[in-house]
Amino acid sequence: MAKSDAATPRERYRAQVRAEIKQHAWEQIATAGASALSLNAIAKRMGVSGPALYRYFAGRDELITELIRDAYRSLADAVHAAAVTGADPAALAHVLRDWALADPHRYFLIYGTPVPGYHAPDEITGISQEIMADLLTAWTAFEPDAPASPFAAHLADHRDWAGDHPAPPGVLRRALAFWTRLHGVLSLELAGHFTGMGFDPALLFQAELDGLVGCEG
Amino acid sequence: MAKSDAATPRERYRAQVRAEIKQHAWEQIATAGASALSLNAIAKRMGVSGPALYRYFAGRDELITELIRDAYRSLADAVHAAAVTGADPAALAHVLRDWALADPHRYFLIYGTPVPGYHAPDEITGISQEIMADLLTAWTAFEPDAPASPFAAHLADHRDWAGDHPAPPGVLRRALAFWTRLHGVLSLELAGHFTGMGFDPALLFQAELDGLVGCEG
DNA sequence: ACGAGGAGTTACAACTTCTCACGAATGCAT
DNA sequence: ATGCATTCGTGAGAAGTTGTAACTCCTCGT
Known part of the structure; x- marks a missing residue:
């Protein structure tokens, strides 16, 4: 700097x-x-x-906004640091999980219940796209010929979120499922919805990760 | 009453x-x-x-606790009302989605960032098990011979959360994936993380729903 | 009819965010 | 080095919040 x-x-x-x-x-x-x-x-x-x-x-809102920005930046940096070493999607998934477990409140600041008066500045969407770009690159390298479902075709027609990344439709769909499914497991785990259920959240996370490869949808 | x-x-x-x-x-x-x-x-x-x-x-906390309880109750009733008509998992998924879209804040009250000082009373876990029971029943009727992955075996060994429901391991895994995957899509959609990305969240929800049938993990 | 208890009130304490006006310290320019 | 201007930190205070305490009043059951 x-x-x-x-x-x-x-x-x-x-x-x-x-x-x-x-x-x-x-x-x-x-x-x-x-x-x-x-x-x-x-x-x-x-x-x-x-x-x-x-x-x-200027006030509490500006402080929180800045903290959200920093949290996004931290996650993007963590993902990118792994991505530049050629990490596969599974490795990125564990980077995400480790980052979330290290400070659950920080994860919820980004992906939890939205703050009432808060609206993400443009910078945030940019950082979000950075993360998505690393995901798309990793998936492209790992499974370039992922099968293209009808929904993947829809994604190919609406790929604003992918920036100018040349990922094929099947990969777009993979990256999106990677995000939503792992977030589904992580957010429920961090919120404590699995406590008392008996099973091991880490195994569920791994199972969802394994399930990402090799089935359409 | x-x-x-x-x-x-x-x-x-x-x-x-x-x-x-x-x-x-x-x-x-x-x-x-x-x-x-x-x-x-x-x-x-x-x-x-x-x-x-x-x-x-007694205070704000007790009011919020009661609201959370009512929200759980409302969701459980909505799911159960559909379940007793013999609805398949896809129908239950749309009940869930409709319920969430009807009042996003109510959804976040249950599944969003946990309230700091709040700890769920036992009654909540009971209602949670009601919902899970309806899910397990619907999945058992829909796909009784769902394939049993290694993680499904782990679930079969730790099935406290299923109460005494006789769902086979593959079904346990299906119901759990139903919950985590649909929550993943829903919570990101309701929090506005898809706005500006271009694609249709409803199609993503449907795609994840379709992907629940027919692949292991 | 009367006593007991619940409901609603005002007053107050301890917080919170946030604004304003003032004095003091600090860096910059002459 | 001297002086000015900007900035910094302060105390006071407004407008909120949750929550407690004491007091009045009404209502209900005996």
């Missing part, structure tokens, strides 16, 4: 304080969830008064 | 006020989400003072 290095001292201080605020916010989210995030509590822990934080964030 | 009919006038009045409070709560949740639910606002709309509500609910 050359820009932040070359900035004025004031800007550097500002960026540092913003980062410190966000760090405290993450700690608070990790323990009590995003809905319990309190600017006042953050200020108290930092040893400053409440209104001081408003010099750095 | 014979009990509420035979109760004293005071108890009947009490039940009626509780129902009215919950109704206003649902309206508020439908518009702004559960996190924006305010006892004060409910009281204002009912024309009473804030603390009056504490005669009927």
Whole structure:
């Protein structure tokens, strides 16, 4: 980040304080969830008064928006780091699972119940497409001739979300199923809906992952 | 409900006020989400003072707990109503989807980001098992000899969640995939993660539904 | 008819986000 | 180095929230 290095001292201080605020916010989210995030509590822990934080964030919404952006960025980076080493879809799936288990609240910040007044800025959709691009590339390398179902044909006709990625229809469908099915298992597991059911969520995740290869739909 | 009919006038009045409070709560949740639910606002709309509500609910948590319970009950009733007519899994899937689309916030109350201090009472797990029982019955009738994968064998060894339902291993796995896959699609759709991606969520839902039959995993 | 208990009220405490006006510290330019 | 301008942090305070406590009043059962 050359820009932040070359900035004025004031800007550097500002960026540092913003980062410190966000760090405290993450700690608070990790323990009590995003809905319990309190600017006042953050200020108290930092040893400053409440209104001081408003010099750095316009309000709670802007802070949460930034945290969501950072969470997306973190996930995209994790996926991309694995993707550039030529990881296959299964490896990417475990990167996703590990990332989610490392901080469930962070996962829910992205994929959980939407925040009431929040609307994703364009930057988010861009990051989302980055992740999807890595998924499409991995699936293209792994199973370039995935069978094309009728729904895959529909996807081929509506492939805005794939950017200009040249993945064939069958791969589009694979990547989408990868996302929705693994999210289905992960979100239920993280929300605790499997506790007390007896089976091992990790095995279910693996089974869903295995089921992604070799059947149409 | 014979009990509420035979109760004293005071108890009947009490039940009626509780129902009215919950109704206003649902309206508020439908518009702004559960996190924006305010006892004060409910009281204002009912024309009473804030603390009056504490005669009927111990606090916000108890009200939300009850709403979650009612939501589960509503879903279980919807599924069961279809199940008793001998509906196949596809029909149950559309019942689920219709129920979710009718009030996304209600769906998220059950399957979305867990409420911080909330722990499901035993009654909830009971209702959850009711739903699962209807699913298992429908799948057993539809595809009694579903193939048993290694994971299905694991499920057969850990079938607490199925109660005493005699569904074979392959059916256990089908019902579980039904739940997780459809939830994966639904929750992402309701949270708006598909908006701007171009394709039709209904077709994706249908494709995932179709994919549930005829492949192992 | 009367006593007991429930319902609703106001007042208050402890929170929350967020605005405003003020003083102090800091960096930049002269 | 001096002075100005911008920014930072503060305290006060408004408008909310949940939740408690004490008090009145009405109603219901005896």
